[in-house]
């Protein structure tokens with residue numbers, strides 16, 4: 001088990017966008033065949049390991065990711081209410 005977060009490295013594969021145009025992320029470590037996996041952003045921190053070493057479910061990164069996302073959701077909600085209330 002590698003506990004390293006999401007290291008920023010030039011060796012990480014560039015991932016083309018998915019069929020739906022969504023951004024995709026390259027796993028920082030290759031699988032046993034030496035291939036780097038690309039994952040959709042909606043599988044980040046979804047409770048299932050998608051990267052060979054489980055980096056997409058790494059606890060610290062997910063805490064930050066989920067906190068940021070929850071914060072953005074609250075902001076978006078407040079904006080919507082403000083826009084409707086005018």
Ligand SMILES: [Ca+2]
Pocket residue numbers: 043044045046047048049050051056057
């Ligand atoms: Ca996942």
